[in-house]
Amino acid sequence: MLFPREQIRNFSIIAHIDHGKSTLADRILELTESVSKREMSAQLLDNMDLEKERGITIKARAVTLLYKAENGKEYIFNLIDTPGHVDFNYEVSRALAACEGAVLVVDASQGIEAQTLANTYLAIEAGLEIIPVINKIDLPSADTKRVKNEIEDVIGLSADEVPLISAKTGLNVKTVLECIVSNVPPPDGDPEKPLKALIFDSYYDAYKGVVIYVRIKDGRVKLGDTIRLMATGAEFVVVECGFLHATNLEKRDELIAGEVGYITASIKSISDARVGDTVTNAQNPAPKPLPGYRTVNPVVFCGVYPVDGTKYGDLREALEKLQLNDAALTFEPETSVALGFGFRCGFLGLLHMEIIQERLEREYNLDIITTAPSVIYRITKTDGDVVYIDNPTNYPESGLIQKSEEPVANAHIYVPADYVGNIMELCQERRGIFKDMKYLDKDRVDIQYTLPLNEIVYDFFDKLKSKTRGYASFDYEIIGYAESDLVKLDILLNGDIVDALSFIVHREKAYQRARKMAEKLKEKIPRQLFEVPIQACIGGKVIARETVKAMRKDVLAKCYGGDITRKKKLLEKQKEGKKRMRQIGTVEVPQDAFMSILKLDD
Amino acid sequence: MKPIGLYIHVPFCERKCPYCNFFSTTKITNEIVDRYTDIICNTLVKYKEKIKLSFDTVYFGGGTPSLLGDKNLIKIIKTIKNNFKLFGSEITLEINPTTLPIVNLKQLREEGFNRLSIGVQSTIDRELKTLGRQYSQKDIKNTIKLAKIAGFTNISLDLMLAIPEQSIKSLKQSINFFISQDIQHISAYLLKVEKGTLFYKNKNKLNLKNENEESEMYLFLVSELTNNGFKHYEISNFARNGYKSKHNLKYWNSKDYLGIGPSAHSFLAGRRFYYQRSLQKFLSGNSEVIYDGKGGTIEEYIMLRLRLSDGIKNNLFKQRFGINIPQIYFEKAKNFQKYGLTVVDKSSIKLTNKGFLLSNELISRILL
Numbered sequence: 011m012l013f014p015r016e017q018i019r020n021f022s023i024i025a026h027i028d029h030g031k032s033t034l035a036d037r038i039l040e041l042t043e044s045v046s047k048r049e050m051s052a053q054l055l056d057n058m059d060l061e062k063e064r065g066i067t068i069k070a071r072a073v074t075l076l077y078k079a080e081n082g083k084e085y086i087f088n089l090i091d092t093p094g095h096v097d098f099n100y101e102v103s104r105a106l107a108a109c110e111g112a113v114l115v116v117d118a119s120q121g122i123e124a125q126t127l128a129n130t131y132l133a134i135e136a137g138l139e140i141i142p143v144i145n146k147i148d149l150p151s152a153d154t155k156r157v158k159n160e161i162e163d164v165i166g167l168s169a170d171e172v173p174l175i176s177a178k179t180g181l182n183v184k185t186v187l188e189c190i191v192s193n194v195p196p197p198d199g200d201p202e203k204p205l206k207a208l209i210f211d212s213y214y215d216a217y218k219g220v221v222i223y224v225r226i227k228d229g230r231v232k233l234g235d236t237i238r239l240m241a242t243g244a245e246f247v248v249v250e251c252g253f254l255h256a257t258n259l260e261k262r263d264e265l266i267a268g269e270v271g272y273i274t275a276s277i278k279s280i281s282d283a284r285v286g287d288t289v290t291n292a293q294n295p296a297p298k299p300l301p302g303y304r305t306v307n308p309v310v311f312c313g314v315y316p317v318d319g320t321k322y323g324d325l326r327e328a329l330e331k332l333q334l335n336d337a338a339l340t341f342e343p344e345t346s347v348a349l350g351f352g353f354r355c356g357f358l359g360l361l362h363m364e365i366i367q368e369r370l371e372r373e374y375n376l377d378i379i380t381t382a383p384s385v386i387y388r389i390t391k392t393d394g395d396v397v398y399i400d401n402p403t404n405y406p407e408s409g410l411i412q413k414s415e416e417p418v419a420n421a422h423i424y425v426p427a428d429y430v431g432n433i434m435e436l437c438q439e440r441r442g443i444f445k446d447m448k449y450l451d452k453d454r455v456d457i458q459y460t461l462p463l464n465e466i467v468y469d470f471f472d473k474l475k476s477k478t479r480g481y482a483s484f485d486y487e488i489i490g491y492a493e494s495d496l497v498k499l500d501i502l503l504n505g506d507i508v509d510a511l512s513f514i515v516h517r518e519k520a521y522q523r524a525r526k527m528a529e530k531l532k533e534k535i536p537r538q539l540f541e542v543p544i545q546a547c548i549g550g551k552v553i554a555r556e557t558v559k560a561m562r563k564d565v566l567a568k569c570y571g572g573d574i575t576r577k578k579k580l581l582e583k584q585k586e587g588k589k590r591m592r593q594i595g596t597v598e599v600p601q602d603a604f605m606s607i608l609k610l611d612d
Numbered sequence: 613m614k615p616i617g618l619y620i621h622v623p624f625c626e627r628k629c630p631y632c633n634f635f636s637t638t639k640i641t642n643e644i645v646d647r648y649t650d651i652i653c654n655t656l657v658k659y660k661e662k663i664k665l666s667f668d669t670v671y672f673g674g675g676t677p678s679l680l681g682d683k684n685l686i687k688i689i690k691t692i693k694n695n696f697k698l699f700g701s702e703i704t705l706e707i708n709p710t711t712l713p714i715v716n717l718k719q720l721r722e723e724g725f726n727r728l729s730i731g732v733q734s735t736i737d738r739e740l741k742t743l744g745r746q747y748s749q750k751d752i753k754n755t756i757k758l759a760k761i762a763g764f765t766n767i768s769l770d771l772m773l774a775i776p777e778q779s780i781k782s783l784k785q786s787i788n789f790f791i792s793q794d795i796q797h798i799s800a801y802l803l804k805v806e807k808g809t810l811f812y813k814n815k816n817k818l819n820l821k822n823e824n825e826e827s828e829m830y831l832f833l834v835s836e837l838t839n840n841g842f843k844h845y846e847i848s849n850f851a852r853n854g855y856k857s858k859h860n861l862k863y864w865n866s867k868d869y870l871g872i873g874p875s876a877h878s879f880l881a882g883r884r885f886y887y888q889r890s891l892q893k894f895l896s897g898n899s900e901v902i903y904d905g906k907g908g909t910i911e912e913y914i915m916l917r918l919r920l921s922d923g924i925k926n927n928l929f930k931q932r933f934g935i936n937i938p939q940i941y942f943e944k945a946k947n948f949q950k951y952g953l954t955v956v957d958k959s960s961i962k963l964t965n966k967g968f969l970l971s972n973e974l975i976s977r978i979l980l
Binding site for chain 2: 539540561562563564565566572573574575577578580581584585588596598
């Protein structure tokens with residue numbers, strides 16, 4: 011059935027983690043009977059286990075629904091899900107660019123959070139019609155009056171007719187759908203113009219190749235068309251196109267302006283079909299691509315090593331597979347004296363990094379060790395060369411450095427007013443520069459700081475949460491480089507540098523970090539056959555030192571009646587134990603020691 | 613086939629010592645003891661029918677083997693002699709110091725027993741009491757004297773280190789006594805609190821030694837004994853010239869031995885196996901033998917030989933395995949030489965006394 015454009019609504023849902031976006035999406039799916047009850051597992055749109063568990067959306071996703079409105083007409087609803095995290099800001103902006111409206115879900119007790127606001131601004135910038143809804147009104151802690159005020163004060167939207175809903179129970183969800191019909195404008199665009207389609211997501215399918223999700227802005231695309239991806243210039247012949255349903259793809263002969271759907275064209279690599287790129291027709295190309303495309307570059311790097319060195323090949327394979335669906339993930343081989351063969355991986359941010367690490371462990375069953383996350387430092391050497399360093403091992407000697415710079419971010423922290431002191435203390439500690447503070451309402455505050463990115467990647471989010479009992483929310487964007495007095499801190503075990511433990515730190519914080527690291531390592535490294543000095547050094551100068559004492563006795567004296575079984579068992583047990591150890595020189599270091607220094611207590 | 617070792621496990625004790633977790637029972641009757649003796653003899657005969665064996669060492673351990681009584685001990689030794697060739701055998705019997713002799717040592721000596729291992733542990737009455745041992749220093753003296761009168765010229769005494777209440781001073785007293793007794797061999801063990809023992813249950817109440825004290829006592833013992841003419845030939849064993857325990861050396865050299873009796877271990881024709889830890893099963897005559905894997909591998913050999921003060925030697929290694937000691941072991945062992953734990957030269961690897969004290973970890977670091 012072909013729908014007139016007036017009966018199409020393209021929208022997305024914006025919400026903070028846990029504010030109920032996925033639950034609302036599920037209710038909408040149910041109400042539109044897009045999914046049978048049988049197929050309905052909670053939070054259908056979040057495909058990955060990880061997404062379900064963490065309650066966050068990692069990738070955008072889209073679904074086409076049919077809704078019969080109270081006015082008697084049927085509408086096509088294209089619901090485009092957006093990732094809910096700052097790391098994926100760009101993807102969010104592209105998903106929003108595919109819509110005309112956005113449902114803003116605000117938790118009735120929590121109110122507006124930093125990420126919600128950031129995404130709402132993105133939606134407003136993209137010219138979307140915002141439909142605020144207040145969710146979880148069935149909770150005893152709900153305070154709809156306060157939250158309504160917040161919506162009016164902070165976002166500047168009228169909150170008079172905000173639907174008060176419970177996505178969990180389904181209460182008033184239908185009102186939300188009616189609001190979408192009446193408030194979200196139908197898509198515009200001209201089907202007769204040359205094709206312009208926005209890629210807002212893609213995934214790799216082993217049989218079909220890359221499946222791209224598009225919003226057709228102008229023109230039309232049909233089977234057999236030769237399409238061109240305007241950023242890369244690559245051309246492909248359309249093999250299949252159609253609509254996206256909750257549980258299947260519906261093949262169509264063509265997609266036309268205003269519609270949302272998928273295209274396959276035997277595209278081998280996801281890097282050929284980047285999110286944000288414009289699809290046009292090769293024979294009749296659009297003169298200009300859609301605005302807003304940019305390549306996303308990783309900003310956080312860390313080494314990823316297999317615990318078991320023989321799993322190096324498996325790790326490579328897993329990373330390759332993950333990269334099929336994640337153009338933002340980069341990796342290249344690196345070797346560490348301490349950890350052997352592994353990869354230097356680049357990520358969009360900390361969450362992205364954690365997600366990849368978790369997926370490697372869960373979906374690919376790999377035990378991995380990761381090194382401390384690093385940002386990209388810009389070093390101007392004395393000979394005038396400028397180098398970008400994402401691995402402390404490659405950091406030039408201090409004598410060769412004329413100027414060192416580090417990336418800085420503009421950060422917004424939203425927090426109840428009671429915690430302002432704690433936040434300022436934390437930001438001060440993290441070398442933050444206070445920018446601004448705004449009251450969102452009488453007891454909620456938006457604090458703005460400029461923070462070095464290397465302070466953010468190092469345990470900042472956990473600290474933020476613990477200092478505000480979980481109430482703070484946080485958003486940041488990288489704004490550029492700033493000169494900084496940086497030093498490379500090396501850790502020596504029994505006199506040998508452990509390359510995997512080296513890191514770059516601001517000079518003023520070096521001593522404190524060095525001391526904590528040495529203490530932590532002392533705690534984590536079991537007693538050895540001999541005394542092991544742990545030293546933290548800057549350019550050969552020791553600034554902190556601890557000692558792991560030697561063991562004094564470890565002997566099975568008696569071996570009665572030729573019972574050597576016991577000794578063999580002991581040896582087997584030791585063999586198992588050694589698997590959890592890394593040999594550094596003659597010192598055995600437990601694998602978890604490498605991870606433990608990623609989070610040091612204050 | 614070359615002569616091998618024979619071990620007879622006698623699982624009877626008058627009372628259970630609170631630190632001991634060896635397999636033994638205190639519920640003994642004449643009937644059980646006789647039945648046990650018969651099964652041992654039958655088993656020996658069965659082995660004879662199955663494979664051609666000869667022995668050059670026989671060891672009666674336990675438990676308290678003397679509780680079998682002269683008659684049964686002689687019956688077993690006669691069965692051995694009648695069915696197998698014994699080549700210049702070292703035949704050892706474990707006994708405990710007692711107030712009154714419970715076996716006729718003279719008669720046993722005449723029947724072929726030629727080595728006694730006496731479970732002395734300490735000569736300090738207070739320490740003996742802690743260990744639940746029912747004899748005094750005087751009884752120890754008498755027992756040794758009787759052994760000598762009976763004609764035993766190869767006597768070994770057990771000494772325990774790290775007994776609660778023990779001090780370097782009291783240890784020295786025990787050591788001095790041992791040295792003064794004109795005996796040939798000393799086995800000295802650090803007390804280890806084993807699961808399932810009374811000591812384990814009470815371990816928080818016992819004044820147990822810490823690692824530093826244990827290490828100090830061990831090193832003290834080694835220096836005292838070696839200064840007094842004992843050769844320290846294995847982690848826990850010391851002998852006058854010519855009196856190393858031939859039987860125990862079979863264990864450390866990864867040589868063949870047959871063990872009979874509940875919980876007794878064997879290493880025969882490349883296989884390790886042991887009897888179930890059940891007297892009842894054994895007495896019923898159908899105790900199962902549990903296969904315990906391949907024995908005599910390079911790894912196992914190194915693990916065992918490194919307990920000897922001679923360590924591993926290239927010529928012996930080559931004789932046995934047809935190859936030189938793999939270089940990797942030399943390299944690993946060398947790492948610990950500068951810490952005084954190993955001595956490595958071109959053709960051998962040895963542990964030092966300090967190395968012995970850390971041998972579990974050290975051997976695994978060399979092997980793994």
